[in-house]
Amino acid sequence: MARILIADDDPTILSLLNKILLAKGYEVQLAENGSVAEKKLKSEQFDLLISDIKMEPVDGMQLLRNTRKLRPHVGAIMLTAYATVTTAVEAMKEGAFDYIPKPFKIDELLETVKRALDYQKSISEQISADSHIEAKKYFGNIVAESDQMVNVCEMIKRVAPTKTTIMITGESGTGKELVAEAVHAFSARSEGPFLPVNCAALPESLIESELFGHVKGAFTGAGTNKVGLFEAANKGTLFLDEINSIPHPLQSKLLRAIQNKKIRKVGGTEEFDVDVRILAASNRNLETMVKEGSFREDLFYRLSVIGIDIPPLKQRPEDILPLAQHFIALEMDGAEFPSMDNAVLSILQNYSWPGNVRELQNVIQHCLTFLRDNKITKETLPSKLIVSYEENPGAQNAALTGEFSKGKSLKAFLRAKEKEYLKTVIDTMGGDKVKAAKELDISLATLYRKMPEDGQEQSS
Missing domain, CATH: 3.40.50.300 (P-loop containing nucleotide triphosphate hydrolases)
Structure with a gap:
């Protein structure tokens, strides 16, 4: 059964919570203030912390922050008789699962405790099963290649x-x-x-x-x-x-x-x-x-x-091509992926996308409507994208180079072009992947996933 630590400087609340939770079969430890709770967290294992916010000498918010450092796997529920929106926001930002205002209802408390424990268990199982699973695999139609969107998913x-x-x-x-x-x-x-x-x-x-x-x-x-x-x-x-x-x-x-x-x-x-x-x-x-x-x-x-x-699409350009691929997959419904030439890739990456993801989806639908020989070419794009690109010399100078690869699927083409670009940046940084990740504005973990060490190439 789950182990719960309760921290409150009110003996009456401690006694009441102890009685309620013991009756439900939980193992309970009590701490009369934040300092005592910290000592117990350092020496014992717990699944959940229930803490009052207004305590001395260590208040509940400081205890919450310290708990995140000492025992990041421990869930936290905050109790307070001084509940405000500001307090709730701060507690959630610091990692609390939820907060309950005093006086509380017993059934509401027990329901929140159960949900907090279930949530912590699911997170632990997910991490142990595969700590490298990408966030986008968990969110259906949300494509999260960029760090910004991964943060949104988290x-x-x-x-x-x-x-x-x-x-x-x-x-x-x-x-x-x-x-x-x-x-x-x-x-x-x-x-x-x-x-x-x-x-x-x-x-x-x-x-x-x-x-x-x-x-x-x-x-x-x-x-x-x-x-x-x-x-x-x-x-x-x-x-x-x-x-x-x-x-x-x-x-x-x-x-x-x-x-x-x-x-x-x-x-x-x-x-x-x-x-x-x-x-x-x-x-x-x-x-x-x-x-x-x-x-x-x-x-x-x-x-x-x-x-x-949610950041605008122009602030997360690394999401543009994965999103395009996602929308093509939705439209093709299992049919063979079309190929895409370099000019289209460059235009998509350099457009400002005032209509954001919805506009990108419309553009892909437009391209597929005018598809010829299963190819997405410059001629299949809406004219406004071409005009915008031609009026921006900087974008043209930054265009992708290299000949179009006939017969190569879009997925394979995008992987190849991405790998080429990543390798160029890594080489430019003297092989330093930390500097390369910073230059690319992606996490080091993302870079290693996209560019595995030699001999460990990921299949897809």
Whole structure:
């Protein structure tokens, strides 16, 4: 059975937690402050730490940081009677699995303990099974070749098992809904519904009814009762995309629904309990909107306990070719991969991608529509990419060189060209792979994976 360390300077809380957890069969150790807890962590093995935040001489946040250094495999749940959004954000950033405000409900505590232990177990099993598995293999349609997107995937794995609201930010077309889907898939709600809604696409006069439902006769045209999205997403996840479009008068009702987990239908008098996790996204700066008075500050902080920011495609060029390959695979549906000439590769890599990943997918669909002899050539590209490239002499000078290899699959071609480039950079750095990785803006582990030592070439 799991071993749990409890740190709290309140003897009553220590005694209560000890009694509750022992009754469930857990092995429990008690520490009356952070210093005692640190000593126990140094000398004993634990699976989970439950710690108060406000303690002396070592407070809970410092204990959490020290635990991450001493025992990085140990999960952590923070308890506090002074819970604020700032506290929650800090605790999650420092690696806490979740936090519970005092006074707590026993069933909520036990559920959180179980989820934390299950999560730590799954992470340990995953690491022991294969510590070198790429993040992109775990996230379906999220391609994570760049360090930036690998970090996004790691963040998803960390926050998905919690109940925390998450704000996903990024330019249009970066894949915010894919990130929301991944959070849902890795959460305890994965068997429940995942309902995405684009708030900007809903007429302002109907958005309240769409979110909360309405009763018959609530307004002209309301001929029957309607189930709202909050009710339909019960036991699951509701993803509110472009939440910046929610009208200001409706924001207070949304805040109450998130805080109290209760809704009232339009025209109704009865309140309903709902169990829904909220994920939100915006392509506008909500902090600026708060300052302008067009978005409620309290709603902003309630939604932004944890933030996941998706960088634009132009800031992660190493994702462009893998994404192109991914979209080609989706479109070809098992058919033979087309070849791609050097000019196309250069144009794709040097384009600014204002529409981000969505625009890249559209470009690939365009290329495949005009495919000839199973080749993606410059002529298959949309004209705006060619014009942009021809107006940028620097991009042309940086174009890939070498003749097109007839009959070579796109996968083989991309691997060969990538390896050529990596070898050139390594040679330029005098064979120093640490310097080469820094120059390439990738991790050393990624470089070794892409360029194995001689005699250890990876098959694919």
